[in-house]
Amino acid sequence: MSSDVSETVEGACAKARVGRPPVLAEQERRQLILEAAETVFFRAGYGEATMEEIARVACMSKKSIYALYPDKRTLFACLVNDIGCFSERAARSLPPAPSAIEELRTRLLTLAEFSLSPRLIKMKRLVISEAPKSPELADEFHNRVIRRGSAYIAESVVRLADERGQPIAHDEMKVARFLIGAALSDLHISLLFGEPCDVSYEAVVHKIDMTLDIAVRGLFA
Amino acid sequence: MSSDVSETVEGACAKARVGRPPVLAEQERRQLILEAAETVFFRAGYGEATMEEIARVACMSKKSIYALYPDKRTLFACLVNDIGCFSERAARSLPPAPSAIEELRTRLLTLAEFSLSPRLIKMKRLVISEAPKSPELADEFHNRVIRRGSAYIAESVVRLADERGQPIAHDEMKVARFLIGAALSDLHISLLFGEPCDVSYEAVVHKIDMTLDIAVRGLFA
Structure with a gap:
């Protein structure tokens, strides 16, 4: 072959x-x-x-x-950078949403589409395999892709609290990580393990809606 | 060396x-x-x-x-099995908790201690690296460790709903995955990437308590 x-x-x-x-x-x-x-x-x-x-x-x-x-290491770092940049561009080019909750939903969906894509999963698998030998690559990827994803969701969490006129008892970055973890982590882990799982648009939207249903009520109860 | x-x-x-x-x-x-x-x-x-x-x-x-x-593959499969069995033993040997919410908290903590341990993180990294070439190993690990972890948490979710006399609008396995993802996934991902992060007892308890605070209010609002 x-x-x-x-x-x-x-x-x-x-x-x-x-x-x-x-x-x-x-x-x-x-x-x-x-x-x-x-x-x-x-x-x-x-x-x-x-x-x-x-x-x-x-x-x-x-x-x-x-x-x-x-060298190979530099090439790999540039590739990580290239993939991370794509994320930032796509995420920032969305039209403004009419409400904070719709913005949060759309952003979680955008993040899901990006981070659960076969390309990103393969890249994460590579970076994770290489992490013990090349912590600086893992660090670069983590900062570029994962930390920025949380910051992107945290912006909508702040907008949501403003719109409701109710402060949230927890730091917005922590809430963002809570939401991303609750909505996407089991799909994420299954994909990293190469397990068959339903990552159709409907399935992902269902997970995001369940997360927002529980979390928004919990945050503003 | x-x-x-x-x-x-x-x-x-x-x-x-x-x-x-x-x-x-x-x-x-x-x-x-x-x-x-x-x-x-x-x-x-x-x-x-x-x-x-x-x-x-x-x-x-x-x-x-x-x-x-x-062969090497069989040896690796037995090692995965060995680590997965440890989880099961430790998880089932806890004394009964006085209330469902305390049981849920203790179980999330037990799961965190196990799944965030250096041994498990190294093992997961190996299994993830190997997933494209040996899907059956990843599958074995996923079933042994990850799926059983969710079932273990789901039991306490059912007990919680019973104790409160209020049904939960979502499937208990989905709620379990929601809770595990919300509480542990960012630590989990950081550790897989070899990122420095606070996995002290206090930090993990803080994340679990924040998760339960939001989720329990959201589930029974």
């Missing part, structure tokens, strides 16, 4: 050499390398991934890769 | 050969092998762990290991 993949990649490389001008803009090269790195890291795991294989999948020389990314 | 460890182990093996009768009961041999396997898996990762290294750490011949565990 590996040789099939190899032939396909080489065929694509040959076509690319015919159809595409030989010099790509640096930004385009970076993007191609990141995509190739993602493919190789997900397929081989971080430990077994090599710069050679990434070069092959990107249809570039190893020299071109090293010119932009001095 | 590796040779230091090696010398220490060999020293210990030499001492063991002098001080201990040469034939161990099968149960004792199994236990020694599982302990050695745990050490090696946690140090090297599943992929790089070898039966040779496990034999060396257990101070046994490879033949003795293979006589009890035909």
Whole structure:
């Protein structure tokens, strides 16, 4: 199977050499390398991934890769960064919601769509596997993706308390983590373990609505 | 550093050969092998762990290991099983609590102590890393440890509803997962990522109490 993949990649490389001008803009090269790195890291795991294989999948020389990314670790950190940035962009581009509770619901759903996606789950699995050897990568990912997700939900918690004119007895970041954990953690853990679970839109909305039903009544009882 | 460890182990093996009768009961041999396997898996990762290294750490011949565990996968599955069984024993040996809410609190705390322990976190990290290649191991672990944890909490949720004479609008397993996620998931994720976080008794109790404060009011509002 590996040789099939190899032939396909080489065929694509040959076509690319015919159809595409030989010099790509640096930004385009970076993007191609990141995509190739993602493919190789997900397929081989971080430990077994090599710069050679990434070069092959990107249809570039190893020299071109090293010119932009001095080593595998840097490449991995840039990939984590790239995925984290996507999250931030998508999350901030939502239209304003008419009420705080609708905003909170939409934001939890946005966070779910992002953090339960196959791409993020694979990335988290890689980062978790690598955490003992490369705590700085796990740290980067945790700050970029997880901490920002909580802050994003906490904003709506503050808006909700303002709108109701009732203060909340708990810190908004703690409430945000409570809500994210209550609504998403069992799906999250099941996906990390590769367990079959229902992550359809309806199932996720059902979990978020149950969470908000219990939590909002509990917070403002 | 590796040779230091090696010398220490060999020293210990030499001492063991002098001080201990040469034939161990099968149960004792199994236990020694599982302990050695745990050490090696946690140090090297599943992929790089070898039966040779496990034999060396257990101070046994490879033949003795293979006589009890035909391959690395079986050994790993037995280790997962061993850790899962510990959970069950500890969880069922608690004295009865005077009220359902106290029982729920104690059970959440028991679950936290177990599932946030360094041993379980390392084990989960291993199982998650290995999940794409060995879904059956992840499945075994998920069933043994995670699903049983939810069922254990769900029992107290049912007792709580009975005691209050008020039915709960949601399925008890869903409520259990809600509570576990709300109380423990951010600590759990931080530990999996190797992030520094406060898992002191006080910090965990604080999270559980906040969760119960919000959830119980929300459930019975």
